[in-house]
Amino acid sequence: MLAPSPWGGFERIALGLLATVAAALAAREIAAILVPFVIAIFLMMMVETIVRTLRAACPWVTRGSATFIAAALLAFSLLGSVWVVGTYAASLSATASTVPVQINEILAQLASSFGSQPLTLERLVGDTELAALGRAGFDGLQGFASGALLVAIYLGFLLASRRSILRKFVRLFNSDGSRPRALRVMRRVESSTAQYIWVQTVTGIVIALGSWFVMTAVGQSTAPLLAFVIFLTSYIPVIGPFIGVIVPPVVGLAEFDGWTRPLILLFSLQAINFVINNLIVPRMQADRLNLDPIVILLSLGFWTWLWGLPGAFLAVPLTALVMAIATEQPSARWLAVILSKDGLPDPRKGEND
Numbered sequence: 001m002l003a004p005s006p007w008g009g010f011e012r013i014a015l016g017l018l019a020t021v022a023a024a025l026a027a028r029e030i031a032a033i034l035v036p037f038v039i040a041i042f043l044m045m046m047v048e049t050i051v052r053t054l055r056a057a058c059p060w061v062t063r064g065s066a067t068f069i070a071a072a073l074l075a076f077s078l079l080g081s082v083w084v085v086g087t088y089a090a091s092l093s094a095t096a097s098t099v100p101v102q103i104n105e106i107l108a109q110l111a112s113s114f115g116s117q118p119l120t121l122e123r124l125v126g127d128t129e130l131a132a133l134g135r136a137g138f139d140g141l142q143g144f145a146s147g148a149l150l151v152a153i154y155l156g157f158l159l160a161s162r163r164s165i166l167r168k169f170v171r172l173f174n175s176d177g178s179r180p181r182a183l184r185v186m187r188r189v190e191s192s193t194a195q196y197i198w199v200q201t202v203t204g205i206v207i208a209l210g211s212w213f214v215m216t217a218v219g220q221s222t223a224p225l226l227a228f229v230i231f232l233t234s235y236i237p238v239i240g241p242f243i244g245v246i247v248p249p250v251v252g253l254a255e256f257d258g259w260t261r262p263l264i265l266l267f268s269l270q271a272i273n274f275v276i277n278n279l280i281v282p283r284m285q286a287d288r289l290n291l292d293p294i295v296i297l298l299s300l301g302f303w304t305w306l307w308g309l310p311g312a313f314l315a316v317p318l319t320a321l322v323m324a325i326a327t328e329q330p331s332a333r334w335l336a337v338i339l340s341k342d343g344l345p346d347p348r349k350g351e352n353d
Contacts, residue, residue, distance in 0.1 A: 040154035204234030
């Protein structure tokens with residue numbers, strides 16, 4: 001018989017960290033397959049939220065009919081998004097190619113006004129970084145259009161096999177104590193994630209529509225696509241809203257003569273974003289995720305490294321999933337405490353539990 005290890009829990013922690021690193025590297029390698037599936041799972045949660053909302057408002061609607069309406073609405077949204085990207089992406093690419101030239105002219109004017117040496121965007125950012133940033137943006141748009149079909153296929157299969165998935169889940173956790181714990185994790189993740197996605201979707205649509213109205217009013221030709229970009233970036237925590245509303249003014253530098261209309265776009269879109277995110281969102285969304293702001297920022301970096309731009313969109317829901325699982329595991333509860341905002345990852349328990 002082997003003697004007990006003198007290291008105690010250190011070995012378990014070390015093995016857990018090694019397993020986490022191995023799982024992260026594996027998830028990065030199969031991102032092309034795994035990411036659309038994960039997105040489809042969260043979209044299925046969105047469908048369930050729409051179904052519950054529809055049935056609460058109209059009790060006479062059957063679950064099957066409500067599911068069909070929710071799925072049709074989501075499919076229409078995906079097809080509309082693909083159409084917008086396909087229609088306006090080429091025009092945006094042609095316009096955006098002249099943005100560095102316009103910015104260099106502005107920098108030269110500013111340098112001459114202050115009597116300093118002229119600067120260029122390439123010198124400030126670097127040729128390699130500037131080209132990589134442009135490629136990443138357009139690759140992201142093209143990847144969305146091509147990946148939407150795979151997401152829709154996954155979502156269709158998940159909705160069709162929902163009952164069998166639930167039966168497998170119940171049979172998988174059939175030992176004493178494991179099933180209630182698994183159900184608590186599932187309900188907590190579904191509730192908090194569905195609320196987060198719902199609020200971000202509604203507020204993103206409002207910001208995108210307001211931005212589209214302003215961009216159309218000043219005559220921006222690619223307003224539908226830029227409004228869609230603003231809507232997508234609303235799902236990225238912390239930096240997403242800022243990135244979204246800064247794109248139209250930058251593109252406007254190449255499309256318009258002078259600074260007037262780009263400045264109108266800059267201040268108007270920032271005002272819309274500020275009002276929605278600071279006055280309306282806090283009233284719509286209770287702090288049910290209970291994630292520390294520092295953790296959200298770090299998770300954004302981690303999931304972006306792991307899965308690129310899709311990881312940035314999924315950073316908050318996936319981190320909430322990790323905290324929910326860690327809360328129900330006594331050996332991992334320390335991780336849930338670190339991830340939580342108030343140090344109480346389980347709202348059912350008090351500080352002394």
